[in-house]
Amino acid sequence: MQTGKIGVTTENIFPVIKKFLYSDHEIFLRELVSNAVDASQKLKTLAITGDFRGEQGDLAVRIKIDEKEGTLTISDNGIGMDAEEIDKYINQIAFSGVSDFMEKYQDKAEAIIGHFGLGFYSAFMVAKKVDIITKSYKEGAKAVKWSCDGSPEFTLEETEKESRGSDIVLHIDDDCKEFLQKSKIEELLNKYCKFMAVPVILGKKQEWKDGKMQDTDEDNVINSVAPLWSKSPSEIKDEDYKSFYRTLFPMNDEPLFWIHLNVDYPFNLTGILYFPRVKNNIELQRNKIQLYCNQVFVTDQVEGIVPEFLTLLHGVIDSPDIPLNVSRSYLQSDANVKKISSYITKKVADRLNGIFKDNRKDYEEKWEDLKLFVNYGMLSENDFYDRAKDFSLFTDVDGRHFTFEEYKTLIKDNQTDKDGQLVYLYATDKEEQFSYIEAAKAKGYSVLLTDGQLDVPAVSMLEQKFEKSRFVRVDSDTIDRIIAKDNAPELDLNETQRDILSEAFQSQVPKLDKSEFMVDVQAMGVDAQPVIITQNEYMRRMKEMSRYQQGMAFYGQMPDTYTLVLNSDHALVKKILSEGEASTKETLKPILSEIKGLQARQTILQQEQGKKKPEEITQEEKDDLSNTEQNLSKQREEKKQVIAGYAKDNGTIHQLIDLALLQNGMLKGASLNEFIKRSVNLIK
Structure with missing residues (x-):
């Protein structure tokens, strides 16, 4: 029996693997099954090249759970290893057997998954001890057993094994016992290994018999070895695409349509992207694109590979050319990634444009679902706007x-x-x-x-x-x-008449939380509404944009500003004006006269002081102007009070204001109740 130390530069390699290389403990199963698939694929390649002339048999990866012994075993009947290869590929961490193999068989090797030689060591994230029982495909090879308890110490000895291949036996740690549950392992296999290129088998299929679930003679194959995206689009029918979508997303509605990606230059990429019926539900629909590397699930966090606006799509992307870190869990920045992103954007735009041109009616029927993608794309990608402006x-x-x-x-x-x-x-x-x-x-x-x-x-x-x-x-x-035109109607009211109308309504507008009202008088035609409420385009849009853009929160805190527009051409408004003039004429006469005199004096004083430098203006002159302005404000306030007194008991004014508020969904609570009472009284 051989003993030794694993060839690493630090004795703390296992804590490093656990903490930094892998994002989640469950990744170990993907890595070990991937290695087993690699071993099977290598045997196929050796058979093609003539380097292996024996019987391949039914290549498969088998998963066995022994809850009593506390072990989880991943077995394959691939190429296996001899003692020398164990020492080279297991004891020397990060020297990848795949890299060596690919260099020799680069023109013939099929989908070989691993790249770094670290995948095997993910086993120690869940196991307190790992055994490798393996036998090489080479003629005369002897079976060997390698054991390690998670320290740099290992043992390697000859053992008995009838057939070629490898058994990886994980003695599951006490704090990871969930990985001895069949349901948990089946869940992980479905997540990570559902489309691997070699059958992955977990026990036998079961059926209900004699009052309980019992094993049958049929293997429980977890995966589909030839997923739809790996086939030529010419071989696939529409129902096949829909069926595959239901496999991926069984709870979703039928997709609008799909795009089959298939490119081998300047990078390798296959996949199928579906347009779901998302309507306005952006956030809940993200992370529905699954990224694979040679049919091995990597992640559903595809930002960077897929443009942000297309993360709303559903489906799969498979590429060996997308760079990953050693755990295959995180995407890395790379020129290829940018090329892939651009390619996907172009394919989506071409597909949308093709549907628009070929069947515009169908495209228009789908537009309510599609416009979220298209708007998102135009907002976030300038290049996409240039493509989309013709079919948006x-x-x-x-x-x-x-x-x-x-x-x-x-x-x-x-x-x-x-x-x-x-x-x-x-x-x-x-x-x-x-x-x-x-x-x-x-x-x-x-x-x-x-x-x-x-x-x-x-x-x-x-x-x-x-x-x-x-x-x-x-x-x-x-x-x-x-839409102002040169022939727009003009307001035929003098200043006093405008003031009577605006002040009468302004004084009676109710106080609404976080809302401010101004009053304007316009000639809108006899058939137009007597009163309408408008909201300034700029301010409203700024408030709306504050919900989407950081740095605009200031606008979101501002009150909503509205304008109550009175139609001077409407009979009801004319009646209010006529009654207002008659009701306030005598009271306003001296006030208006005083205002007129004060305005004239203010103008003269401002003109005189405007001719002087600030330091030449005496305090007496400053006080004179200040007193004039104060008296003017006082008279104007008295005018407002007179008009407000008239408006206070005018039911028509209150009714028109409330109708305008009601039309805009702004009449509520006590105000709405009062409006109803007033309306009933008017009907009597």
Whole structure:
């Protein structure tokens, strides 16, 4: 029997392996099964080259659990090892047998998984002792047994083994007993080994018999050795793709469509990516792309390989050219990764463009599901915008779809304002903004519907991309101001009349939490609403963007600002003005006269002091101007109080304000109750 020390530069190699090389203890099973698959694949290659002329038999990897003995055994009937190879590939850590083998058989070797020679040592993450019982395929080879208890000390001795191959026997540590449970091992095999290229067998299939589950004679094969992505697309039917999707994601709805990736230059990559029906559920749909390396599961954290916006896709990617660290658990930055990312982006764009051109009707029907991907892509990848602008769609409030260019042609004659800006009107909620949409339609304008999760930031992005264009939500102002024309109606009221209307309504607007109201008077036509509420486009958009972008939280804390717009052409507003003038005429007459005199005096004083340098203005002159301004403010406040006194008991003013608030979902609680009572009294 030979004894010795494993050839490492430090005696602390095992703690290093446990702590740093592997992200999770469960990885050990993937590594050991991968090594067993490698051994089988090597035998196939040797048979092809003529270096092995014996019977291959049914190559397979078998997993055996002995709960009583506390062991987990991974067995293969691959090439096995002799004592010299044990010493070279096991005792000398990080000298990979695969690297040596690949160099010799680089033109013929099939899917060989390992690259670093460290995978075997992951066994010590869960085992207090590991035995290797192995026999080489070479003629006359003797079986050997290698044992190690997790220290650098090992033993190597001859033993008895009838057939070639290796048995890796793990004596499971006391704190890892879950790895002696069949359900746990089956779960891990399904996760990591479901598509390995050699059958992976865990015991026998079971069936219900005599009141309990019993083993049958049929092997319980965990994996599919020829997964769908490894086949040629020409061999695969649509139902095969759908069936494979159900295998990967049994709880999901049927996918919209899929993309089969198959490239061998300048890198090797195969896979199938599915477009799921995700709608607005971004976060919950991530991490559904599984990364494989030669059919061995690596990770479902594919950021870096797949562009961020395409992490919403589902499916698999398999590539031996994606660089990994020694545990195969973390992706590394590499030029190949960037090439792969660009390739996937191009393939997705080409597929979408192909569907759009070949069957636009079908594409439009899927657009509500697709636009989340497309908007996300255009927002995050400039290159993708350049590809997607030809198949990205606008949807109007009537459900019609247009390409960007088609929609521009549709609206350019009617929706260009007096400054030459093309105005894209949009609504975020058809029901809540119904009256505003109808007002725009009455002018012959088209309104887009942007009710998707990423539609608001997409609007801001498109505004930067389109020349001489702006996007405005349909309720941001009166329609005549949103798209201002040279022939816009003018307000036919004097200053006092405007003040009576604005002050009357301003004084009666209820105080709403985190909301501020201004009042404006406009001529909107006799058929337009008497009162509407608008919200400034810029401020509203900044508040919305604060939800998506860091550094904009300031806008999110600001109150919502609204404008209560009075239609001076409407009969009800005219009646309020007429009654207001009559009610306040005598009381306001001296106040208005005083205001007029004070304004004149203020103007004269400002002009006189404006001709002097600051140091030349006397204190008496400063006090005179200050007193004039204070008296002017006092008179204006008295004017407000007079108008507010009239408005306080005017039911029509309160009713119109409440109707406008109700229309915008802002009338609640006690105010809503009062409105209902007032409405009932008006009906009586």
